[in-house]
Amino acid sequence: MSLFTFASSADTASLLQSIVSIATALAWPVLGVSIIAVLGFLFKPLLRGVWRVMLLQVKPRRTLEQRIADNKVLGREQVRRFASDHEGSHPNLAAELRLLAGSN
Structure with a gap:
C-alpha cells in the first residue's frame, strides 16, 4: 500500500492543479525575459546605433x-x-x- 491510495481523485486533481498553476506562474516571467534577450540579441546593431545617436545628441563629437x-x-x-x-x-x-x- 502506498501513501496515495487513500487520497481521493479530488485531492489529486487539486494537487495537480496547484502544481500546474505554480509552474505557469514561474514560466511566464522566464519566457518574457528570454524573449526580451532574444530580441536584444537580434537587434543589437540597431540598438547600438540608437545609443550612439542619443550620445551624440547629448555630447557632440569635437x-x-x-x-x-x-x-x-x-x-x-x-x-x-x-x-x-x-x-x-x-x-x-x-x-x-x-x-x-x-x-x-
Missing part, C-alpha cells in the same frame, strides 16, 4: 581642430611631467624639455 589642440596640450603636459621627473638627475635635459614644452 571637431578635428579641437581634438588636435587637446592632443597638443596633453603632449605638453606629458613633456612637463617628464621634465620634472628628471630634474634632479638630468637638469640639462629637464631644461630642454621645458623649452620644448613651451615652444608651441
Whole structure:
C-alpha cells in the first residue's frame, strides 16, 4: 500500500492543479525575459546605433581642430611631467624639455 491510495481523485486533481498553476506562474516571467534577450540579441546593431545617436545628441563629437589642440596640450603636459621627473638627475635635459614644452 502506498501513501496515495487513500487520497481521493479530488485531492489529486487539486494537487495537480496547484502544481500546474505554480509552474505557469514561474514560466511566464522566464519566457518574457528570454524573449526580451532574444530580441536584444537580434537587434543589437540597431540598438547600438540608437545609443550612439542619443550620445551624440547629448555630447557632440569635437571637431578635428579641437581634438588636435587637446592632443597638443596633453603632449605638453606629458613633456612637463617628464621634465620634472628628471630634474634632479638630468637638469640639462629637464631644461630642454621645458623649452620644448613651451615652444608651441
